[in-house]
Amino acid sequence: MNTRPEKMKEKLKPYEAKLRKLQERLFTGTTRHAGFTMLNLLIGFVGSGLILGFKPSNDISFLASCVYTVVTILTCAFLILRPIILMAQNRGQAVMSVVMQIAVTIAILSFIDTQGDMVIRSVEEHPQVAVAIIVGYFIAGHIYKLSSSFDIGHSEVAAGRMAVRIKKSPSERDLEIAAVHEAGHALIYAAAKEIPDTLKVELLDRFDRRGVLGSVSCEAENHSLLKKSEMEFNMYLCLAGMAAEKVRYGEFSAGSSNDLAQWNAQCELYLSNGFGEGHYLPNAATSFEREANAKIRTTLHSDQMFALSNFFGRNWKVLSELAGEIRNTKTLQGDQLKPYFNRVDVPKWLPEIDIEEAKKGEALSNNKNP
Incomplete structure (x- = not known):
């Protein structure tokens, strides 16, 4: 009897095969994960072009413009350098990871363009609010890490002892x-x-x-x-x-x-x-x-x-x-x-x-x- 993941896997197989053929055609002789990482590098270059072409409006303030520029430069560098570093370390990267980076970056840049000045003015007028947001962010992050340590459905096997996160019935x-x-x-x-x-x-x-x-x-x-x-x-x-x-x-x-x-x-x-x-x-x-x-x-x-x-x-x-x-x-x-x-x-x-x-x-x- 087919489970839901198996049915989904069957539906995705034709697309996976097409991506594999594209990878083999573009990067002959590479392993599967290295080929996909190279494909991610090409997507990163295309995404960087889209991000660089996404210009802010003229009425954006100087400070908001600086934030916009820093986000743009760092993201483009990350999109291009990360696949190169992963290939040098013999590691792989998922295509969806690169696509999500591009989509989230464009959304953030759009927010800076439309709401950046308002956020900066709020911080200038009420700096204590900014401090509270930063502290709250780090506290929430630590709470999330603490709660995730009790997740059910993960395996973590260690030598010589039973791991603390073991799901008896494997998926x-x-x-x-x-x-x-x-x-x-x-x-x-x-x-x-x-x-x-x-x-x-x-x-x-x-x-x-x-x-x-x-x-x-x-x-x-x-x-x-x-x-x-x-x-x-x-x-x-x-x-x-x-x-x-x-x-x-x-x-x-x-x-x-x-x-x-x-x-x-x-x-x-x-x-x-x-x-x-x-x-x-x-x-x-x-x-x-x-x-x-x-x-x-x-x-x-x-x-x-x-x-x-x-x-x-x-x-x-x-x-x-x-x-x-x-x-x-x-x-x-x-x-x-x-x-x-x-x-x-x-x-x-x-x-x-x-x-x-x-x-x-x-x-x-x-x-x-x-």
Whole structure:
């Protein structure tokens, strides 16, 4: 039985396909979210032209005119620079976000043109009113943030404890995102020389008591002395779910804190052993050394997320089909995953590793939860 979101999704599919074709025609070879961000850049240029062409009337006061000019310049700069910055950070941006910025800016400029002088005169005559409005605005903002912390219907999963905002019955969107997340984790195993039968992808019908909705697990031999390639594989495995979400939706959802915690642990081990670029100091004592270490970690994280985004962009069809299969069947194991892995275009930077199946009684379950 189709739910309302599914019906809406079906109606929007033709428009989504047209936008995708336009993006591919304009920006050949880009990932989906990068293409849409480039499209947003073009919309930003057009919107900036509209805003710059929206001139105030001649009878507007000097002060109101200054406010009008500042709003115009800052908004146009924001419309153009934000997509560029997001692309540099390998992040996406929704088209509706840009359209709303343009519409709201034009509405604000129209208000300044017609009512700006009256507002400025009121502030000059009664400055205490302006102070009261500003204070009230910040108080209302804090009340809103406080109330939103008790929202129902959001998931926020943290490592080692149950999150405070867990909805026991997931929505259709929750399940769809979790399926994409787990498909991302699973596709990293395409780099393994042999796929162990213990590899399992699971999607639950509801959040468990830890706030987990899905997992990718593989029982493997627990080695303490990891090779460089094995640590790199583990780091890509940790970030894969987030990267898959970013390629699919332009951003990733709450629920990846456990993945990030595991990545940070692997990253510390990796850099402390002399791997990676830069001079990393495991026992940093000064603020300068700690800042240098943080920069190295941030660069490594950014580089790996960028590489994974390209990986999922090239394997977009396999990712989508595997996510759909996970969503429908709930559980996939070993041989069921191999047909998808055989179609994956595995890049050279993703290390090929040999996963040794755990000995009886010594299994290490390597879980990746959304």
